[in-house]
Amino acid sequence: MTNVKLQVAPTTEVIDVFNPYDGMVVGSVRASTSDDVGTLLERAKRGAAVSRALPRHRRAAILEGAARLVLERLEDFARTIVCEAGKTITQARKEASRCVNTLKLSAEEAKRNAGEIIPFDAYAGSEARQGWFTREPLGIIAAITPYNDPLNLVAHKLGPAIAGGNSVFLKPSELAPLSALKLVGTLIEAGLPEEIVTVAVGGADLGRAIVSARDIRMVSFTGGFATGMAITRTAGLKKLAMDLGGNAPVIVMADSDIQKAVDGCISGAYWAAGQNCIGTQRILVQAACYEKFRQAFVVGTSSLRAGDPRLEGTDVGPMISAAAAERTEKAVERALSAGAKLLCGHRREGAIYHPTVLEGVPRDNCLWKEEVFAPVAILERFETLADAIRLANEPDYSLHAGVFTNNLAVALEAAAGIEAGGVMINDSSDYRFDAMPFGGFKHGSMGREGVRFAYEDMTQPKVICINGQ
Numbered sequence: 001m002t003n004v005k006l007q008v009a010p011t012t013e014v015i016d017v018f019n020p021y022d023g024m025v026v027g028s029v030r031a032s033t034s035d036d037v038g039t040l041l042e043r044a045k046r047g048a049a050v051s052r053a054l055p056r057h058r059r060a061a062i063l064e065g066a067a068r069l070v071l072e073r074l075e076d077f078a079r080t081i082v083c084e085a086g087k088t089i090t091q092a093r094k095e096a097s098r099c100v101n102t103l104k105l106s107a108e109e110a111k112r113n114a115g116e117i118i119p120f121d122a123y124a125g126s127e128a129r130q131g132w133f134t135r136e137p138l139g140i141i142a143a144i145t146p147y148n149d150p151l152n153l154v155a156h157k158l159g160p161a162i163a164g165g166n167s168v169f170l171k172p173s174e175l176a177p178l179s180a181l182k183l184v185g186t187l188i189e190a191g192l193p194e195e196i197v198t199v200a201v202g203g204a205d206l207g208r209a210i211v212s213a214r215d216i217r218m219v220s221f222t223g224g225f226a227t228g229m230a231i232t233r234t235a236g237l238k239k240l241a242m243d244l245g246g247n248a249p250v251i252v253m254a255d256s257d258i259q260k261a262v263d264g265c266i267s268g269a270y271w272a273a274g275q276n277c278i279g280t281q282r283i284l285v286q287a288a289c290y291e292k293f294r295q296a297f298v299v300g301t302s303s304l305r306a307g308d309p310r311l312e313g314t315d316v317g318p319m320i321s322a323a324a325a326e327r328t329e330k331a332v333e334r335a336l337s338a339g340a341k342l343l344c345g346h347r348r349e350g351a352i353y354h355p356t357v358l359e360g361v362p363r364d365n366c367l368w369k370e371e372v373f374a375p376v377a378i379l380e381r382f383e384t385l386a387d388a389i390r391l392a393n394e395p396d397y398s399l400h401a402g403v404f405t406n407n408l409a410v411a412l413e414a415a416a417g418i419e420a421g422g423v424m425i426n427d428s429s430d431y432r433f434d435a436m437p438f439g440g441f442k443h444g445s446m447g448r449e450g451v452r453f454a455y456e457d458m459t460q461p462k463v464i465c466i467n468g469q
Contacts (some may be wrong), residue, residue: 015174015201020311020318020351022242027084027178032200034209040169040198047167047195052137056110058191059163063107065190070183071100072212077151077182079310084176084286085150086318086351087272088309099155099183102434105451106159113455120465121429131465137165138217142210143232146223147176147320148275148373151176154180156434157220158187158197160454161355166217170199171208175320177201211235218458220447222277225397233352241447243439243459245277245371246399248429249392251414253385254288256404260426262296265377268402268428270355271303274320274375278422278430280401282368282378284388290381294343295360297379301355302344316375318351328374332356335367343379369395385410389417400429421445 013031018024032040054062059449070077074096081092115134120126143157154172161168172180184197200206211219211231218239221231228244250268252261268280273401309317319325329348335358336342359379363370367378378444382388392401402418405411415423419441424431432438439448 006425015177017084017176017178018321019083020320023322023350027179028203029174029177032202032206034205036200037206037209037213040200041213043186043195044167044169044198045215047193047198048137048139048350050193051162051196053168054165054193056114059110059165060107060340062144062187063103063110063159063162064192066183066187066192067100067103067107069186069190070096070103073186074100077179078464080179080182080308081151082317084178085147085272086309086320088314088317089312091272091317092309095149098434099152102152102155102451103159105435106155106163109451109455110163110306111161113452115461118463118465128469129465129467131463133461133463135164136462138458138460139166139175140169140216141166142169142171142213142216142219143220144171144207144210144219144223145173145180147173148272149276150176151179151183151225152434153222156182156449156451158183158455160451161220161458162196162450163186163356164214164456164459167195168197170197171207171210172199172201174201174203207231208234214427219453220458222449223377236342239447239457241449241454242304242451243399244397245373246397246420246440247280247281247369247395248398248400248420248428249282249284249401249418250280250429251382251388251392251404251418252283252285252383253403253405253410254286254295255406255409255410256289256292256426257298257406258289259348261404262293262300264402264404264426264428265297266300266304268430269377270301270316270375271430273316273353274355274372275319275373276430277371277373278432279373280377280428280430281372282380282391284380284382284391286388287381287383294379297377298343298357301357301377304355306352306354316352316355319353319374320351322351324374325351328353328372328376329366329374331374332358332376335361335365338362338365340365340367363394385413388413393417393419397445398441399439400424400432402427402429402431421448 077096078092118131304315306316340361343357397421437448
């Protein structure tokens with residue numbers, strides 16, 4: 001399913017990639033280990049020199065060319081996503097389209113944001129000086145990506161890194177590496193020198209060896225909190241950028257368009273089978289419209305079709321594995337035992353976990369406090385906007401939030417009070433445009449994705465000052 005050879009030392013070990021829906025093997029990739037990292041880093045060093053030497057117009061042309069190729073082969077990319085990650089075909093097509101946009105944005109960034117003039121004469125005594133700063137590559141960027149967006153999240157790391165003149169040591173999720181390999185092959189086909197991206201697939205030992213390597217100048221990681229914490233302990237003196245997940249609240253005010261809020265929250269909660277770091281998890285509904293919202297939300301959720309992600313009519317595909325679905329099932333069981341009420345769902349068939357709605361989840365339960373990363377939504381009633389903001393802010397980490405209201409003053413008050421990296425007004429929490437700054441608030445927040453912002457993280461200013469006296 002890919003024409004890219006992994007750059008590793010000779011080994012007979014392979015990693016099989018399984019279709020989450022039917023358990024069939026859809027591909028195999030050569031496994032890398034921590035022992036391979038020294039050899040791989042030598043290649044990445046050569047790639048860094050090659051990348052730095054590429055003029056900006058060549059970087060842009062390569063990224064633009066790759067975007068065209070992905071667009072031409074969009075259906076093939078989408079079906080790869082379906083096979084390895086279990087997204088429905090409709091959702092996979094959207095991810096592939098977003099990848100095209102991410103690459104185009106990266107191409108544009110390669111042609112601008114090269115630096116600025118520095119007004120030295122703004123400081124007394126420096127009138128005779130003039131100069132500027134440039135944006136220079138860091139060197140080797142380690143990119144570690146998850147399974148839930150196996151194509152576009154890779155593009156969000158490769159695109160800005162290439163635009164900035166870096167090389168990349170890419171470790172995609174071993175659960176879903178095929179889309180990443182296909183994208184790297186497409187970049188090479190578009191003219192990217194092969195040494196600029198070094199790909200290795202393997203487990204935690206490989207990741208630790210990559211992250212701790214002195215030659216790595218930055219680690220860009222998307223994944224869970226436990227892994228993020230481990231990275232901070234082993235990385236040493238290097239830049240870190242991390243997207244560590246969320247527990248997104250959406251506030252629904254009584255003055256809002258209730259059906260629009262219902263539709264938005266259903267999409268936000270169950271997109272990608274809930275395996276979405278900005279997926280709608282806690283829906284806070286004002287008491288005056290709670291019963292109306294609750295009834296419509298449960299009816300809408302119950303009508304979703306869960307099953308084979310290859311079928312056009314499927315709304316919710318499998319989770320990444322039967323084990324992940326079973327963990328979700330057990331977590332919901334614990335919440336029910338603690339007093340939560342089941343409104344619909346809570347049925348598992350292999351890796352399929354049917355969309356589930358709960359209310360009355362205790363505040364000390366993990367489904368309220370932590371990221372569920374599954375097709376589970378929690379309804380909670382509130383009286384005042386101040387109450388809603390307090391509930392929204394209870395977890396100690398946050399990515400996105402949503403607010404549905406027709407009152408501009410309420411929207412602005414909520415946006416100011418909610419502690420999140422983004423507040424979507426009259427949208428659910430899962431809206432994201434690939435040019436916007438994207439990242440977390442509070443605990444664990446490090447850096448921002450979004451092409452321009454990642455590009456700036458992956459480059460460093462260099463000052464040139466000329467003394468005219």
